[in-house]
Amino acid sequence: MAEQEQGNNIPKVYDPQSFEKKWYKFWEENKFFHTEVDKSKKPYSIVIPPPNVTGQLHMGHALDNTLQDILIRYHRMLGDNTVWVPGCDHAGIATQAKVEGALREEGLSRYDLGRDKFLERVWDWKEKYGSRIMYQLRTLGSSCDWDRQRFTMDEGCSRAVREVFVSLYEKGLIYQGTRITNWCPSCNTAISDIEVEHETEKGHLWHLRYRIEGTDQYVEIATTRPETMFGDTGVAVHPDDERYKDLVGKTLILPVVNRRIPLFADSYVDPQFGTGAVKVTPAHDPNDFEMGLRHHLEQIKVIGNDGTMTKEAGKYAGMDRYECREKLVKELEETGVLVSVEEHEHAVGHCSRCHSTIEPLVSKQWFVKMETLAKPAIEAVRDGRIQFVPERFTKTYINWLENIRDWCISRQLWWGHRIPAWYCDECGETSVSRTDLTKCPHCGSTHIHQDEDVLDTWFSSGLWPFEILGWPEKTAELEHFYPTSTLVTGYDIIFFWVARMVMMGLEFGKDVPFRHVFIHGLVRDSQGRKMSKSLGNGIDPVEVIEKYGADTLRFMLITGNTPGNDMRFYWERVESARNFANKIWNASRYILMNMEGFDKSFKPDDADYTLADRWILSRYNATVRDVTANLDKFELGESGRMIYDFLWSEFCDWYIELTKERLYNKEDARAKNTALYVLSHVLEGTLRLLHPFMPFLTEEIWQKVPHDESCASIMISPWPVSDESAVLAKAETDMTAVMETIKTIRNLRAEVGAAPGKKSEVILNFTAENLRPVFAANGTYLEKLASASVVTLLPAGSAKPENAMAGVVDGVEIYLPLKGLIDVEKETARLQKDLDKLEKEIKRLSGKLNNQGFLTKAPQAVVDGERAKLEGYEAKKQAVEGRIADLAKL
C-alpha cells in the first residue's frame, strides 16, 4: 500500500477531521477492540468507571478514559489478552432528578404518574440519552470492547445486586434500623455520610434560659438551632461540672411549649463550650439521639421530611425551618427567654447533589455494617495486594476505612434497584428474598408488600468489576480477567467507589477487584477553578475534538502534569499539542514524498550507515527502552514527553535535516536508500510507540509507511522492542560534538549578524584528536547546517588563525574568519563573559576535587566525571584566553 500512496498527495497541514472517524470505524468493524478469553496469554483487564447513563462527556471523562485507553492499547500491543469493559451507571438520584425536571415542565410530579408509569418514563429517557456518552467516548478513540457493554440495571447486574443484598442480610451485615440519618429535604431522601459536604458557615449561638421548675432560677443553654427546641426532651451537663452539680436531677420548663424536661448529666457534654449546658433534641441531632437512648428520652420530630415544622411546633407548624427560626427567635427575645446572641462559625452539612442544607432526621433505613467488610479491605492495601499509584492515596484510603461508620443504603427514590424486602401486613414479619415474594414465608399470608425504597447507586457500582464479568455465574471471563489489572479513576471517588469495590470484591469476588489503582486529579479551568455548570467555565471536550482532533486533546491531557495532581486547561496547551501532531504529520510527509519508488526490500549493510544513522538509531532504541519503562511505572506523561522530545528535537530538528543531503543527491542511490530506510524504520517504530497516546494520527501515517504487512492495523501491531546493541555511546558522543559545533557556529554568526546567505570558512582545531576523523567524515553537516563554505581541519600543532571569531566545545576549537564583521570590543566583552563563567565553574570544580571527603566518599565514576569536566573547562578557558589575547593585538 505504501508505494501506491504518493507523498505528493498528502495535505500540507494535519487535518484530524479527515481521518479520525474513518479509522475508528475501521477498528470497530474489524473487531480489533473485541477480545475472547485466551488462557495461553497473560490477561490485562480494565473496567471502565461507569459514567452516568444520561450524562455527557466532560473533561474529567476525557482524561480518565485517555489514561485507560493508553494502558489498554499499550498492553494490547504487548500481546496481552487485553479487555476493556465499558458500561454505564443508572445514577439513581441524578437521573431521576432529570426526568422529574422534565415532568415539571409539563406541570407534573412523579406522584401524578405513579411508580410504574414514572419508571417507564425514566427507561424511555435512558433509551434516548443513554448511548450519547458511549458515542462520545468513541470520538475520543477509546478502544473499549463494545460487545461487552453493560449497564448497572441490566438483568445480570440486577441479579448480582440482589444476590449480594440477600447474602449480606443473611450474614447479618445488612440490617434495618431507626436512627438519625442525613436527610435532604429537597431530594426527599436519606443520603449516606459521604454524600454530605460540610462547609463552614457563619451562624449564631443563641443563649436561652430554661426555668428550673418551682424556682425563679434559670439554666442557660446555648444552641445554633433554636427551632429544634420544640423537640427538646432534656438538658444535659457534664457530671463533673461544679456549676450544675446541685441541679442535676431537677426539672426544667421548656419555654414556649411549657413542657417539663429533666436536667441530667452526661460525659459527652463539653463544659468548656457555650454555657456547659446543652439542650437535647434526640430526633434531630446525632449526639442528642445517642444521649436520648442512654437516658431514655422521648424523640419528638419537629421538622418534617420536607423541611417544614411539624404539628409539634404548635403555631409554627407548616412553616419552613428557617422562617420558623427567625420568628421563634423574635418571640424568645420578646418573652425574655433569649439572653444573648453570639457570632458563631460552624460546619453545616449540605447535600452533595442539590446543595440544600441537610436535616438530621430519625427515620427507618437499611444499613450495611461496615466493620467486618472494612478490615480485609484495609489489609489488602496494607499488604500490597492492591497498590495505589501515586502511593500517597493509600493513606487517604486507609484512614477513611479505619474510621468508617455504617453505610445507609436505602434511598427514598423510585429509579434504582428496589430493596428485596417484603413486609407482611398480617404477621408483621420482614422477609428478604432472592426471588420476588407473593406470600409471607412466615404466615403464608398474601397480604404482603415490597419495601418502597431503592438502593444507593454506589451499592451496585461497588459490584462492578465482578458483576460485569458475569458474577454470580462462574464465567470464563471471571476466572481469567478477575482480579482486573488496573483501575483508573479520580481521587474524588476513592471513598464512594474504590473502597466499596474493594470490600465487595473481597467478600464476593473472593479476591481484590484490581491490582493497581491509578489515581488522577481534576481538570480545572485556566484559573485553577473546578469546571462546573454553575460557573459556566467548563470546556466541552467534544468541542476540542472537533476543532483540534482527539489525538491533540489526548496528548494535551496526559502531558505537562504529574500523576495524581490537578491540571489546568489552557487552549495554548491544546495548540501546542496540535502543533506536535502537525510536526509529526509533516515529518512523515517529507519521508513519504521521498519514498516514491523506494524498494521496500532494501536493507543497508552495516557499512552503509553514517554517523547520523547510527546516532538516530541509538537514540530511537534508547527512547523505546525509556518510554516502555515509564509506561510500566504509570508515568504516562513522562513517556509522552520523551516521545515528543525524541521526535521533535532529535528526529526532526537534526536527523531529518542531516538526511537532506543524501535524499536530494540523486547520484548515490545506495546512500539515499540507506537514509530512507533509516527514516522510515525509525518513523514506523516511533509511530507504534506513540500509538497509545495518539491512535488516529499514528494509524493514518503508519498505513502509508512500510510496515509488517501481517498486521492490518497499528493497534494490533507489536510494541517496539529496544535493540540494546544499537544503543551506542560512541555514536552519541561523536554526534553530540558535531551538533555542539554547529550550534556554536550558528551562535557566533548570530553574534555578528552574519547574513544567512553569507557562507564562511570554518576552521577547526582539535584538542581531542579522536574527534578529527568524525569531522573529516562529516564536514558536509557543517556546510548544510552551519553555513560553512569550506571546513578546514588544522593539523595538530599548527598556528591558530587570527582575526577570526572563536568558539569552543569539548574537544574542538572553532574559528570563523568573518573578516570585517568582527567588532573587537564587543567580541572581547562576549569572550570575557564566557571566561568569567568558565572560571567560576573551574573554581567550583577544583574546590570539589581538592576536597578529601569528596575524593574518598563519592563513587569513583562521579569523581572521574567531575575531573573530566574540569579538564574540559580548562581547555576551553585556555582557548578563550588565547583568543582574547589575539583580539588585543588587532
Add this chain to the structure above:
RNA sequence: GGGGUUAUAGCUCAGUUGGUUAGAGUGUCUCGUUGACAUCGAGGAGGUCACAGAUUCGAGUUCUGUUAACCCCACCA
C-alpha cells in the same frame, strides 16, 4: 481538631533512587519566504529552586521547623 497537596523562568508545569553550568511548553526580543512543516526554523533575554535550620564530601531533590495557598476528613451544641 486531624490528614494531605503545592511552593522551581512573566504564565503553566517537568525535574523518578541526592552527583551535567536546573529543563520544557507558552509568552517576550532579534533574525529567517533555501524543495516536510510560519501550526516552522535559528539565536537571545529571563530562575539566590518560598524562608530558616539539620544530615551529607555534595541538597531543587532527604529530615525538622516557619510562612502562604489549596484540598480532604471530622456528630462540640
